[in-house]
Amino acid sequence: MTAQDPRDRSVLVVGASAGGLATAEALRRLGHRGRLTFVESGVHLPYDRPPLSKQFLSGEWERERVALRDDTVLAQLEAQFVLGERAVALETVTRTVETDMWRSFTADAVVIATGVDARWLPGAQDLFGVHTLRSLDDAVALRGQLEKRGPLVVVGNGVLGSEIAATAAQRGIDTTLVGSSATPMAGSLGHVGSAVLARRHQEAGVRLIGGKRVRALRGRSGRVRTVELSDGTELDAATVVIAVGSEPQTSWLVDSGLTIDDGVVCDEYCRAGEGIWAVGDVARWQHIGLDQRLRLENRTNAAEQGLAVARDILGEGAPYTPLPYFWSDQYGQRVQVYGSMADADHVALVDGALEDDRFVLEGSKDGEPIGVLGWAMPKQARLRTRPLLDRIKTRSASALGPAD
Template sequence: MSGAPAAHRRARSNPDDVLVVGASAAGLATVEALRRGGYRGQLTVLGAEPHPPYDRPPLSKQILSGSWPADRAQLRPPAVLSALEAEFIVGDPAVGLDTATRTVHTAAGRTLTAEAIVVATGLRPRTLPGQHGLAGVHVLRTLDHALALREDLLRGPRVVVVGDGVLGAEIAATARAVGVPVTMTGPQSAPLATQLGPLAAGLLADLHTEHGVELRLGAAATGLTGRDGSVTGVCLENGEVLPADVVVVAFGAVPATEWLVGSGLRLENGLVCDSRSRAAEGIYAAGDVARWHHEHLDMSLRLENRTNATEQAVAVATTILGDDRPYTPVPYYWTDQYDARIHVHGVLSPDAEVSVVDGSVPDRRFVALYRRDGHVTGVLGWNMPKQARLRRQELLGASALVEGTS
C-alpha cells in the first residue's frame, strides 16, 4: 500500500505493557483477546466517556425506545471486567500522542506510556452549522446522547431526522415505534440508496412510509432555524424549511483522530495502517477509526460496523503477541428496522447487477446477489440471515477473503 507503514515486522510476543485508547467494543475486545492469548503484562484502557465499555448498536434501537435500561448496554458486568486485571481510566479523553516515546497525554493531565498502543477512538458525529447551543438538536453516538434524545422524544414532538443512511433510518424507525411523528430527510433518492442499491432501498422506503414516516428525500440539509434558543426547523438546499421541535443530525461521522494531529502518523479519513493494522512501530488501530490495507481486496478500507470492531481488535491482539498475518475480513454489517432484518456481506455497489436467488421480494424475505463484471461482490439478506451467510461463499474471492476472519 503506497504510503503505508513499513513492511511486516514481527511484533515482540511479550510487550511489557499495552495501552488501549478507546473504551468501547474494539478497545474491550483487544484487551480480552490479549488475555485469551496468554498476555500477562500490564493493560490500561483509556476512555473519553464516563461509562465502562458498552455496545453501540442498541443505542438507536433498544435504548432509544426504552425497551432496555441503560445498564443493559454494558458489554461486560463489573466482575468480568475486574477479572481482566486491566486498569480502566474513564472520563478522560486523549489529547495528544508522542509517537517516538509512545506516550499519550490526556485532558486531565495524565501522561501514559506503553510499549504498545492500540488506537480505538472510533468516530465523532458530523454536525450542521449553528446546531450547537440550540435546544432540541441531537446527535446519536454515545449512551448519554441516546438518553437525552429519548427524553425529548417522550414529549411527543415533531421530529426531523437529518440523515438517510443506516443510523438515520434506525432512529426514524424507533421514533415511529414509540408513536412520534417523524420526517426523514437526506440527499439520496431512498434510505440507504448508496449502500443497498435501488431494489432494497426502494423496499426500505416503502417500509418507512407504511409505518408513517414522511420521506422528504433528494435535498441535503444546509442548516437550522431557531427561536428563543430552541430549534424550529431544518433548512434544505432547495429552499424548503421542515418544521421541527426536535432534530436528530445523523448524516455520518468522521474518525476521531484530532488528538493525533502532530503525532507524525498518517491521517487520511482514519488512522492509516498497513495490512496488520499497524500505523507505526508499536502503534496499532482497530475499529471505526482504522484505515488499513486489505491485501485480498488490494485496497485501503475503513469499516464502520460492530462486527469489524471486534474482529479487527482480535487481529491486532494476535499481531501484538507475535503473529504475522494480514487482516482480511469479508465486510459485513446488519440493520434492524421495524420487522426487517437486513444483513449485508461483501460490497454492494449501487450500480451492480442484482438478482434474487432465494425467497421473494413481495414476501419481504429474500437473498440477493450483487454482481459487477460478472463477479459476485456482495450478498444481501432480507429476513433470511442464515441463507445470506451461506451465499457469501459466492463472493468474488470468497475463499481467500474468509481466511483470517474470526
C-alpha cells in the first residue's frame, strides 16, 4: 500500500484563533492540499486579540480592523469554517471531535487551538458592570460601559490589567489598578522595568494599589458599587474589570486520554498524541533549549508555533525552540521582553536612560544572561538577544544529541 502524501492529509483545527489560523496558512503555503476545517465556538472569523485592550478599547479602531484577514484572503485558504459550535469531546484513536450541536468531525490530523478563558472572582458574574476582557464580544461590552464614565477599578496588575488601565486613563477615566504584585507587571518586566511603568501610570493619573487582593465585590440592585480589598479598604466602582489570569480551554478534553496540566501537554514538536497537536495559548510544550515546559500567551508565539506545527504535520518538523518574547504597547510606547526578566538577580542598563523612558536592560542570573527588556528601543533590544539565542541553540543541540 502506498503511504499517504502528508500534503493530502485532512486537517481539523479546533479554534479559529491566531494560532489556528497561522497553522492553516502555513500549511497552504507549504503545499498542503487536503481538506481543511475549523470548528470554533464563537461566531466571529479569526481576529487579533492584542488590540482589544488598546486600540479597540480606546475607540481608535472599530471591529473591522481587528479581523486578522479579510474575506477574500480567507477564501483563498479553501477552508470550511464551522462557527458557533463548541467542541465537547475528542476521540483520539479516530481523531474525531464531537460538538455541542451533536455533530462529528474526523480528520487525519487534529490541531487544538482553543486558547484560554478568563478567570473570574467568586460572585463577580452576578453583578452588572463587572467585565473580563478575552474576546471581541468582551471588548465591545467593556467599551460601551466605559463610555458611561464613572470610576473604573481594574483587578489584576499583570500585562492585561496594566494595558486596560493605561487605555482607560488616556480616555480620561478615573482609574484604579489593584494587584497582588507591588508594582504593575513585576512578574513580566522585573523590578526595574516595573518601577518605570508604575511612574508612567501615576503620571497619567492611575491610582496604584499593589500588594493587595480583592476580598469581595459589593453591589446594589444587581450593579457593582464597591470593591473591598483584603485590608478592608473599599473602592468606589461603576465598572470593574477582572484581569487575574486565565484558564486553558481544556475541559472538553478531560476524557480524551491526552495529558492535561495547565494546558495540553505536548512534546518538543508540539505533539499531544498520535496525529494530534496543540498550538497557541492552550499548548504546554517541552522546550528542549530551556529544559522546561512552557505555555506562552502571546500573539508572537501563536504565529511562530503555528508554523512549527504545520511543518510537523507535513513531515518536515523540528523541535520548537523559540526565544520567549512578548510586547506591550502602553502610553504610546512599546515595551518588549526577550527571555525572562523576572528571574534576574542582576539587571544592567546597557542603552538609553530610564528617566527618558527609552532604554534597554539586560538581566542575568548567576552570571548568565537570561533576559532583555527594551523600552521604546526595538532595534537596540533585538541586537542584545544574541547571547540568549546562542544559549538556546547550544542546549537544543545538546538535547538532540549527535546527528545520525
